[in-house]
Amino acid sequence: MENQKILFIEHDRIRTYRDGVLSEGTPRELKEVRSGAIIPLALLNTHTLKLSDRLSENELRIQVEIRMFEEGNLNSDEEYTIDFIRHAITTDDSILVEVFALSHTKAHEYFSDSLSKCGAIDQITPGFMVYHSLYPHLSAKNDLFIYWGDEEAYAAIYQEGHYIAHRSIETLASIAVETGLDLPKLKSFLHTKGLIEENYAPDELNKYILLQDRIAKNIERIVHTINHKRGLFGLSGIDNCYLDFEGAGIPGLESIFNAYGVNDIRISALTREGSAPTDIHDALCSDYFLSSKENTFNLSPYPRKAPWYFRESGKFLGLVGGALLVVLISSLCVGWMSSNEEDRQTELTAQLETLKHQTKELSSTLKQNNARLQEQQNKSKTLQEEIALYHGAEETAALIHDMHAARQQFLLDTTAELGRYRLGTLLMEQNGSKEMSLLVVSDYRKRDDIAKLMSGLYARGYQNVETHEIKLDNNTTTYNSLVKVTR
Numbered sequence: 265m266e267n268q269k270i271l272f273i274e275h276d277r278i279r280t281y282r283d284g285v286l287s288e289g290t291p292r293e294l295k296e297v298r299s300g301a302i303i304p305l306a307l308l309n310t311h312t313l314k315l316s317d318r319l320s321e322n323e324l325r326i327q328v329e330i331r332m333f334e335e336g337n338l339n340s341d342e343e344y345t346i347d348f349i350r351h352a353i354t355t356d357d358s359i360l361v362e363v364f365a366l367s368h369t370k371a372h373e374y375f376s377d378s379l380s381k382c383g384a385i386d387q388i389t390p391g392f393m394v395y396h397s398l399y400p401h402l403s404a405k406n407d408l409f410i411y412w413g414d415e416e417a418y419a420a421i422y423q424e425g426h427y428i429a430h431r432s433i434e435t436l437a438s439i440a441v442e443t444g445l446d447l448p449k450l451k452s453f454l455h456t457k458g459l460i461e462e463n464y465a466p467d468e469l470n471k472y473i474l475l476q477d478r479i480a481k482n483i484e485r486i487v488h489t490i491n492h493k494r495g496l497f498g499l500s501g502i503d504n505c506y507l508d509f510e511g512a513g514i515p516g517l518e519s520i521f522n523a524y525g526v527n528d529i530r531i532s533a534l535t536r537e538g539s540a541p542t543d544i545h546d547a548l549c550s551d552y553f554l555s556s557k558e559n560t561f562n563l564s565p566y567p568r569k570a571p572w573y574f575r576e577s578g579k580f581l582g583l584v585g586g587a588l589l590v591v592l593i594s595s596l597c598v599g600w601m602s603s604n605e606e607d608r609q610t611e612l613t614a615q616l617e618t619l620k621h622q623t624k625e626l627s628s629t630l631k632q633n634n635a636r637l638q639e640q641q642n643k644s645k646t647l648q649e650e651i652a653l654y655h656g657a658e659e660t661a662a663l664i665h666d667m668h669a670a671r672q673q674f675l676l677d678t679t680a681e682l683g684r685y686r687l688g689t690l691l692m693e694q695n696g697s698k699e700m701s702l703l704v705v706s707d708y709r710k711r712d713d714i715a716k717l718m719s720g721l722y723a724r725g726y727q728n729v730e731t732h733e734i735k736l737d738n739n740t741t742t743y744n745s746l747v748k749v750t751r
Contacts, residue, residue, distance in 0.1 A: 268282070268554055269281065269282045269293070269297050269298075270282075270297065270298055270299065270300060270550050270553050270554050271289060271293065271294065271297045271298065271299035271300070271382060272286065272299075272300060272301075272546055272549060272550045272553065273299055273300065273301035273302075273375070273378050273382070273385060274301070274302060274546065275374060275375070275377075275378070276375075276376075276377035276378055277378075278294060278299075278378055278381055278382060279546075280293050280297065281546075281547065281550035281554075283538065284536060284537065284538035284539050284547055285538065285539070286539075286543050286546055286547065286550070294381050294382040295382065295383065298386050298553075298568075299382055299384065299385050299386050299387075299553075300385075300386060300387045300388075300389070300549070300550070300552070300553030300556070301375065301378070301385050301387070301388045301389075301564070302388075302389065302390070302391045302394075302549055303366060303371075303374070303388050303389065303390055303563060304374075304390075304415070304416055305390055305391075305392075305416070305418060305430075305432055307366065307367070307370045307371070307374060308364050308365065308366055308390065308563075309332070309336050309337060309338055309344075309364070309365040309366075309367070310336075310362070310363065310364055310365075311331070311332055311335060311336035311337075311363045311365075312360060312361070312362050312363070313327075313328065313331055313335075313360075313361040313363060314358050314359070314360055314361070315327060315328075315358060315359055315361055315659070316357070316358060316359075316655065316658070316659065317352075317357050317358060317359045318357075319655070323648075323651060323655070324350070324361070326648055326651075326652060327652060327655065328346065328348050328361060328363055329346055330652060331363075332344075332346055332363050332365055336363065336365060338365055339367075342367050342368065342369055343367075343368040343369075343565070344365040344366060344367055344368065345365070345366045345368070345371075345388075345563045345564065345565045346363065346364070346365045346366075347363075347364055347561050347562060347563055348361050348362060348363040348364065349361070349362045349364075349427065349561060350362075351428060351496075351497070353496050353497060360496065364390065364563060366388065366563040366565070368565050371388070371565055371566075375566070379566060384566050384567065384568040384569065385564045385566040386564060386567065386568055387553060387556060387560075387562045387564055388562065388563045388564040389552075389561055389562065389563065390430075391411060391416060391418065391545075391549065392409070392411075392418050392419075392420035392427070392430040393420075393427060393552065393561060394548050394549045394551075394552035395407075395409045395420060395422060395427075395506075395548070395552075396425075396427065396552060396555075397548065397551045397552040397554075397555045398506075398534075398548070399425045402425075402504075402506075404422075404424045404425030404426075405424065405425075405503040405504060406421075406422070406423055406424070406499060406500065406501060406502050406503045406504075407421075407422045407425075407502070407503065407504045407505075407506060408420070408421055408422075408486070408490070408502045408504070408505045408506070408529075409421075409422065409505075409506045409508060409534075410433075410486070410505065410506070410507050410508065410509075411508040411509070411545060412433075412435075412436055412507075412508070412509045413435060413436065413545065414435060414436050414437050414447060415435055415437060416435060417432070417433045417434060417435045417436065417482075418430055418431060418432050418433060419431045419433060419485075419486045419489070421489065421490065421493060421499075421502075423497055423499055428493060428497050428499070429489055429492075429493050430489075431485055431486055431488075431489040433482040433485060433486065434478065434481075434482055436450060436451065439475075439478045439479075442474065442478050443471060443474040443475050443478060444471070444474070445471065445475075450475075451510070453471070453475060454475075454509070454512075454514050455509075455510075455512045455513075455514070456515075457472075457515065458513075458514045458515030458516040458517065459472075459475070459476050459479060459514065459515065459516035459517060459519065459520060460515050460516040463515070476520075479514075479517070479520060480520050480523070483517075483520045483521060483524060484524055487521070487524040487525070487526055488727055488728065490502060490526070491722065491725055491726075491727065492725070492727050494725050495725045501526075502526060502529055503529070503530065504529070504530050504531075504532070505517075505521070505529050505530065505531040505532075506531075506532060506533075506534050507531060507532070507533050507534065508534045508544070508545055508548070509533065509534075510541040510542055510544060510545075511533055511534070511535045511536075511541040511544050512533050512541070513531060513532070513533040514531075517531055518531055525719075525722065534548065536548060536551075667696070667697050670697035670751070671694060671696070671697045674694065674697060674700060674749075674751065675692075675694065675700075677721065677724050677726075678692070678700060678702065678721070678749065681717050681720040681721055681724070682702075682704070682717065684717075684720065685710075685713040685716055685717055685720075686710075686713075687704050687705070687706055687710075687713055687714070687717060688704070688705040688706075689702050689703055689704055689705065690703040690705055690744070691703035697751065698750060698751050699748065699749065699750050699751070700748070700749045701746065701747070701748050701749075702746070702747045702748075702749070703744060703745070703746055703747075704717065704743075704744070704745045704746075704747055705742055705743070705744055706742065706743045706745070707741070707742055707743075708736075708741040708742065708743065714731065714743065714745045714747070717747070718730075718731065718747065721749055726749055726750065726751055727750050727751055728748075728749070728750040729747065729748075729749050729750075730747070730748055731745050731746060731747050731748075
């Protein structure tokens, strides 16, 4: 990537990136240099599908597009660019497909100013994909990347160097509003004092409490996502956490992870040699676009146009120009020789008429071939729809079987944890395969076992376990606790 250039587009700002340095681009660079842009997650429609791994690439793309319009809340009156990431999963012979759709209307509103300057965007991708470019320099382990920006924030999970999941979290602007701090003060607190109470003066303790509460809620979301992916991908844990936060860390962040059961995690700040702290994330994004190949994930509806002589219109103009040139040369030759070579003029005129006749025949043949091509395309579309119906029926049967197995496993896991701590229940109500409500009864002396029960269910990979109501029965000295479990 040495000495290569890329245009990095962020909303309405375009900069040239080269050797780790971002600078304002020249008008010539804006038109000629390859470009890449980051799209906010809020502008994307996302959906996750579970499909058979026996589908060909074309069948997979057809299924993804059909299912996105049926299940992904897409507007049939709008145009979208759709792309997806396929994940192999450890449970069966299926694949997990993470689909992203970008509305052309939203894209034009977001990038209108930039498009007026550069005219094309070669690649558009969400920010959590850019950390792929770090793995020539990082050892491929189970890594968590956390980006905290003013207007965009997310966590990305990579397993052995491959992206498997992301989770949106609160932006710094949102946290600033919640804590009553302005952005510079919030960043200063996080960089220098972090989440360590002793670092705050007595009159700052209320800010520390608010800040710790907001950060903890976001780490809780991230841990829920990690736990959810354990069973799907065989994720054993998180080895490293890389903080993409202007080249600095957050002191005391490890204690928040420890409180949610993620222990022995190594947290370090992402840096970029030669880049200013405020430009580190943009430099990482630019490195990704420089290293991307043409067939990588791309949501851009604004591809760069080929040179005019490679386009169909250019080829047509070249053909017409060539024909006119031939006619012109022929006319000059005929005029030059007309006085002495009347017979030659007649011969050339006949050749020109023959050329016109051949062109007419070729035009007729082209029209027939286009009609045949349209007929074959219609047949292919009908065949693809039949394939989609067949696979849909097959997957529906598999889905019903999986839902029954999931409900049964849900009940077995809950019963096992209740038996483990010898807890009783007055009520077990299961809502499909996703939720269960338990009215747990425990002796006053064993009330801590309710928390152990909840921890046990978390350890089994359930997404959320919470108690909504705990009552003490004064007549029997027993605790009644309503626990809700979500897969």
